[in-house]
Amino acid sequence: MVSRVDVPKGGFNFDNYQRNLILQEKGFSLPKPTKTGTTIVGTKFKNGVVLGADTRATGDTTVMDKNCFKIHYLAPNIYGCGAGTAADTDKITKMVASQLELHRLATGRESRVATALTALTQFLFRYQGHLGAALVLGGVDVDGPHLFSVSPHGSTDKLPYLCQGSGSLAAISIFESQWRENMERDEAIELVKEAIKAGIFNDMGSGSSVDVAVIEKGRAEVCRGMEVPYPTIQKVDSYKFKPGTTAILSESFRNFVTITEGDAMDIS
Amino acid sequence: MSGKNCVAIASDKRFGVKYLTISMEFPKMFQATDKTFIGISGLATDVQTLMERFRFKINMYRMNEERDFEPITLANMVSSTLYERRFSPYFVEPIVAGLDKNNNPYINGMDLIGCSTTACDFAATGTPEDQLYGTCEALWEPNLEPEELFETISQTIMSATNRDCVSGWGAVVHVITPERVITRTLKTRMD
Amino acid sequence: MDSFLPVQVSWTPQTAASGSDFYPYTNNAGTVAGISGGDFCVMAADTRQSFGVGYLINTRYQPKMFKLSNGSVLGTSGFYADGLTLIKRINQRLEWYKHAHDKEMSTPALAQLLSITLYSKRFFPYYARVLLGGLDLEGHGVVYGYDSIGSYEPCLARATGSGGSLIQPFLDNQIYRKTPLGILQAPHTLDQVKAVMRDSFTSATERDIQTGDYLELFIITAQGVDVEKYDLRKD
Numbered sequence: 024m025v026s027r028v029d030v031p032k033g034g035f036n037f038d039n040y041q042r043n044l045i046l047q048e049k050g051f052s053l054p055k056p057t058k059t060g061t062t063i064v065g066t067k068f069k070n071g072v073v074l075g076a077d078t079r080a081t082g083d084t085t086v087m088d089k090n091c092f093k094i095h096y097l098a099p100n101i102y103g104c105g106a107g108t109a110a111d112t113d114k115i116t117k118m119v120a121s122q123l124e125l126h127r128l129a130t131g132r133e134s135r136v137a138t139a140l141t142a143l144t145q146f147l148f149r150y151q152g153h154l155g156a157a158l159v160l161g162g163v164d165v166d167g168p169h170l171f172s173v174s175p176h177g178s179t180d181k182l183p184y185l186c187q188g189s190g191s192l193a194a195i196s197i198f199e200s201q202w203r204e205n206m207e208r209d210e211a212i213e214l215v216k217e218a219i220k221a222g223i224f225n226d227m228g229s230g231s232s233v234d235v236a237v238i239e240k241g242r243a244e245v246c247r248g249m250e251v252p253y254p255t256i257q258k259v260d261s262y263k264f265k266p267g268t269t270a271i272l273s274e275s276f277r278n279f280v281t282i283t284e285g286d287a288m289d290i291s
Numbered sequence: 292m293s294g295k296n297c298v299a300i301a302s303d304k305r306f307g308v309k310y311l312t313i314s315m316e317f318p319k320m321f322q323a324t325d326k327t328f329i330g331i332s333g334l335a336t337d338v339q340t341l342m343e344r345f346r347f348k349i350n351m352y353r354m355n356e357e358r359d360f361e362p363i364t365l366a367n368m369v370s371s372t373l374y375e376r377r378f379s380p381y382f383v384e385p386i387v388a389g390l391d392k393n394n395n396p397y398i399n400g401m402d403l404i405g406c407s408t409t410a411c412d413f414a415a416t417g418t419p420e421d422q423l424y425g426t427c428e429a430l431w432e433p434n435l436e437p438e439e440l441f442e443t444i445s446q447t448i449m450s451a452t453n454r455d456c457v458s459g460w461g462a463v464v465h466v467i468t469p470e471r472v473i474t475r476t477l478k479t480r481m482d
Numbered sequence: 483m484d485s486f487l488p489v490q491v492s493w494t495p496q497t498a499a500s501g502s503d504f505y506p507y508t509n510n511a512g513t514v515a516g517i518s519g520g521d522f523c524v525m526a527a528d529t530r531q532s533f534g535v536g537y538l539i540n541t542r543y544q545p546k547m548f549k550l551s552n553g554s555v556l557g558t559s560g561f562y563a564d565g566l567t568l569i570k571r572i573n574q575r576l577e578w579y580k581h582a583h584d585k586e587m588s589t590p591a592l593a594q595l596l597s598i599t600l601y602s603k604r605f606f607p608y609y610a611r612v613l614l615g616g617l618d619l620e621g622h623g624v625v626y627g628y629d630s631i632g633s634y635e636p637c638l639a640r641a642t643g644s645g646g647s648l649i650q651p652f653l654d655n656q657i658y659r660k661t662p663l664g665i666l667q668a669p670h671t672l673d674q675v676k677a678v679m680r681d682s683f684t685s686a687t688e689r690d691i692q693t694g695d696y697l698e699l700f701i702i703t704a705q706g707v708d709v710e711k712y713d714l715r716k717d
Contacts, residue, residue: 035375035376035377035378035379036375036376036379037376037378037379038376038379039376039379039380039381040378040379042379043379043380043382046334046382051334051382053380053382053403054333054382054383054384054402054403055402056402056403056404056406057402057406057408080406080408082402085420085421085424086424087400087402087408088408088410091408108404108406109402109406110370110373110374110377110402110404110405110406111377111404113406113407114371114374114377114405153378154377258429258432261432262429262430262432262443263432263435263439263442263443264439264442264443264446265442266438266439266441266442268442268445268446269441269442269445269446269449269477269478270477270478271475271476271477271478272461272475272476272477272478273475273476274473274474274475274476275473275474275475276471276472276473276474277471277472277474278470278471279325279326279469279470279471
């Protein structure tokens with residue numbers, strides 16, 4: 024039992040490591056972490072960047088989340104799509120977002136995409152690929168639009184269009200056949216939507232709906248559920264149960280008491 | 292599982308080692324705040340350790356801030372507690388369920404390293420996860436009233452645990468409404 | 483349920499290069515379910531065929547259920563090639579039976595035949611989860627559930643395959659209606675059973691990534707076998 028106030032020291036805690044090794048040796052299987060068997064894409068266009076993602080999170084072959092949000096906020100002008108271990112992409116982007124926020128407050132300048140990229144890669148490299156986070160990073164700063172991909176080991180790529188996750192092959196086929204330089208905003212959004220849909224339908228690890236983020240100079244727009252390419256099939260029947268169907272052994276109520284205050288105290 | 296202005300959270304009561312059942316009164320859920328419950332499935336020692344750690348953190352928050360955790364804040368606290376041990380995790384999968392200050396349902400399921408999944412319908416964890424998801428998906432519908440929600444969640448957990456040989460042996464259901472928390476223990480198969 | 487997975491016994495492939503990790507099975511997944519009623523039997527399966535490892539879909543329409551020559555329906559999931567071979571063997575045996583006895587084999591007899599066929603490959607099993615549905619000698623609906631090496635039992639409702647663990651508890655709930663109060667539901671009509679079947683597959687498709695695309699229903703009555711096709715999610 025915790026009997027004193029723990030001051031967080033920062034960094035990861037490895038207290039259970041040895042214990043878990045022993046448990047696993049003895050045949051205790053550990054629960055599987057949620058992965059995002061994902062399709063995430065990004066492309067540059069005339070004066071900005073479009074990012075796209077599907078919304079399915081899986082644990083093995085089961086869908087853990089039908090509508091998860093894979094486009095993570097990093098700064099008002101920078102967003103990152105995450106693929107891989109869901110917890111890692113989630114927490115790393117949150118950590119970097121807070122670093123960038125502090126950096127902005129300290130310097131009074133808009134964050135640069137390169138700063139976010141460096142923070143991410145240095146962090147990932149430190150953990151030698153054990154943090155399973157693959158990202159598509161996009162943003163617009165003083166130097167114009169930028170698009171990068173980051174691998175779990177901390178290596179980076181700088182490309183005009185790119186895809187990651189299990190559905191990346193399906194998505195890249197759309198880009199390779201239809202991508203053009205200096206596209207208009209709407210064209211780029213359409214192309215990203217098509218690429219994500221290719222992933223949703225042809226890759227079992229990707230599914231549900233299309234999320235899109237458009238980042239331009241001085242403006243970023245995140246559109247949740249921009250397209251739902253396949254409607255949820257309605258059930259034929261309703262399966263409500265009559266009250267009293269379930270047999271119970273005991274029952275207890277805990278009523279909340281609403282405290283109604285009297286006249287407000289005169290504090291003038 | 293969420294309903295119309297209400298949420299329900301249920302768990303079985305078994306505690307066992309492999310196929311040997313040791314206890315049929317093992318609490319897996321606890322009340323975090325008035326209208327929020329945390330349910331934890333997984334390795335029993337970690338379930339108990341975490342329950343104590345969460346209780347400690349909840350009490351500290353209450354004393355420091357002079358207010359109760361909102362469910363979403365609570366879920367974030369649980370999530371970061373788990374992610375702190377990214378490379379030496381607790382073998383648990385928690386669920387946070389409750390009503391927020393506007394009495395809107397909030398449900399959050401997590402994996403062992405704190406990847407949180409906010410659901411508008413239901414969340415399920417534990418050994419019969421597949422069975423639970425299958426039954427939830429089939430039986431749940433939106434806007435259930437508290438009593439209907441109780442029946443649906445009870446039937447779900449009973450059907451699912453009956454198809455998992457290491458779950459069952461009784462079940463507890465809490466239904467949280469803006470007015471009260473209703474707690475019921477179910478009469479289930481004991482094998 | 484379905485806990486028996488074929489364990490690879492030490493088996494040296496004669497043709498593969500020595501020392502290679504040749505593994506003769508693939509899981510093409512998919513879900514099969516069956517519900518038996520008073521004078522009918524409903525068998526259902528999705529039609530997605532996927533590739534074992536990775537997230538690839540081989541095809542969206544590859545029927546997993548086969549009407550056998552005597553009017554019963556055999557559904558297979560797991561390794562599709564093994565399923566097909568099994569069907570071929572069974573159909574051959576049915577043919578021989580017909581010529582030897584001048585009558586169709588009954589469904590219960592076929593169930594037994596299927597069991598021994600599976601057990602004949604006890605140590606190099608067919609990696610197929612099969613389900614047999616049909617009408618018994620009195621004309622009542624019957625579903626037989628199997629493991630991969632021939633253990634079988636007749637049941638009211640059964641689901642197997644990748645989405646089997648999602649569907650089975652729902653079928654228990656709706657068809658068996660096992661409650662501690664012992665309330666058993668009134669006999670189901672064909673329409674009710676069809677609705678339960680369709681809803682269980684729509685639900686399983688939401689959560690199981692290997693199930694989807696189309697749902698095929700085989701409805702077996704004394705009049706014959708009707709086939710119905712419905713949409714499932716395609717993502």
